[in-house]
Amino acid sequence: MSANGTPMLELEGINTYYGQIHILQDENIVVNEGELVCLLGGNASGKSTTLKTILGLVRPRTGTVRLAGEDVTQLPTAHRIKRGLAIVPENRRLFGPMTVLENLEMGAYLRPKADLKAEFERVYELFPLLYERRTQLAGTMSGGEQQMVAMGRALMSQPKMLLMDEPSMGLAPILVEKSFEIIKHVNESGVGMLVVEQNANVSLSIADRGYVLSTGRVVLEGKAADLLQNEELRKAYLGR
Ligand SMILES: Nc1ncnc2c1ncn2[C@@H]1O[C@H](COP(=O)(O)OP(=O)(O)OP(=O)(O)O)[C@@H](O)[C@H]1O
Ligand SMILES: [Mg+2]
Numbered sequence: 001m002s003a004n005g006t007p008m009l010e011l012e013g014i015n016t017y018y019g020q021i022h023i024l025q026d027e028n029i030v031v032n033e034g035e036l037v038c039l040l041g042g043n044a045s046g047k048s049t050t051l052k053t054i055l056g057l058v059r060p061r062t063g064t065v066r067l068a069g070e071d072v073t074q075l076p077t078a079h080r081i082k083r084g085l086a087i088v089p090e091n092r093r094l095f096g097p098m099t100v101l102e103n104l105e106m107g108a109y110l111r112p113k114a115d116l117k118a119e120f121e122r123v124y125e126l127f128p129l130l131y132e133r134r135t136q137l138a139g140t141m142s143g144g145e146q147q148m149v150a151m152g153r154a155l156m157s158q159p160k161m162l163l164m165d166e167p168s169m170g171l172a173p174i175l176v177e178k179s180f181e182i183i184k185h186v187n188e189s190g191v192g193m194l195v196v197e198q199n200a201n202v203s204l205s206i207a208d209r210g211y212v213l214s215t216g217r218v219v220l221e222g223k224a225a226d227l228l229q230n231e232e233l234r235k236a237y238l239g240r
Contacts, residue, residue: 007069008161009054009085009193014063016046016053016216023049024060025216029193031161036187038195038224040205041080041213047196049088050213051163054194055087056080066130067161082110084160090169096139100130103138103149106157116156123152126184126189144175151186160162162186164195166203180206203230 009031016024023046024159031037052058054065056077065073067083067134073137095103104123108116124131127148133141138149147167153161167183168176176199186204188195197203204210204224212220212233220233 007031008033008035008067009194010064010066011050011054012064012066014050014053014060014061014065016049016058016063018049018058024053027063027213027216027218029211029218031192033105033160034187034190034192035209036184036193036195036207038197038200038207038210039213040197040200040203040210040227042198044215045055045088045213046216047213048165049216049233051087051165051194054080054163055085059240076096078110081157084158085163086154086157086159086161087163088154088165088167090148090165094138094146094149094153094228096137098138099135100138100141100149100152101134103153104130104134104156107153110157119156122158122189123155126155126186127152134200143171144178147171147175147179148182151182155186155191159191161192164193166198168199176202200233201228 007030011027011029014024014027027050030036039047049058053060056075064071067080067085072080074085091232104120130148130152138146141149152227169177171179180202183195195203204227207224209222210224210227211218
């Protein structure tokens with residue numbers, strides 16, 4: 001979906017610490033309405049810490065987090081979720097002994113169960129497989145199928161801004177491409193997305209823009225097509 005230039009998520013001058021250790025350093029990131037942005041960087045560069053800062057699981061020492069223009073820096077996580085934020089966490093974290101349907105229901109736990117018909121319809125329309133498999137236990141599904149459940153679950157809260165932490169992790173190469181097709185598909189349904197990845201090629205090939213983190217600093221940013229051509233990115237920051 002082409003982004004219309006209205007900021008949905010803004011990180012401005014973010015400095016996040018764990019104890020005395022300064023992790024995120026003057027980080028500035030913007031994701032516009034309907035935009036697909038990827039956040040690249042090697043291990044320990046601060047990608048997950050960025051998502052935790054956006055969710056309010058850690059608080060920055062200085063800087064501002066805004067959702068749809070509203071300063072949410074001091075708001076608890078649940079309030080941010082109510083304002084349209086959702087996450088597909090690392091390793092998907094499904095409820096394995098629960099069915100697909102129950103997992104989807106959990107994605108809308110802030111809402112009364114009776115009101116969920118439209119949400120289920122939307123998710124089943126995006127992922128017909130989840131309807132077919134709604135009574136299967138999530139833990140018995142394949143890695144790629146579990147990825148769909150995790151995305152479906154996040155979409156049940158009707159997010160305006162979806163965060164994803166390393167969706168390609170643990171997937172076979174053929175499923176990685178499939179998984180990114182699904183991500184693009186969800187984005188095209190109108191959801192703004194910030195996708196954390198180490199797989200630069202696949203994520204940049206579907207993204208509008210990208211940022212590259214190195215030891216907690218944004219060292220490169222730009223249009224995805226330009227970053228894809230950038231040799232410095234591969235050599236210096238991604239080691240491949
Ligand atoms: N709760 C914590 N307490 C102390 N240090 C932490 C904590 N969480 C993360 N860190 C440190 O912060 C740095 C950034 O970690 P983070 O998880 O954000 O990196 P990442 O880019 O997501 O890495 P990966 O690609 O390995 O997932 C690392 O050095 C990590 O050890
Ligand atoms: Mg991480």
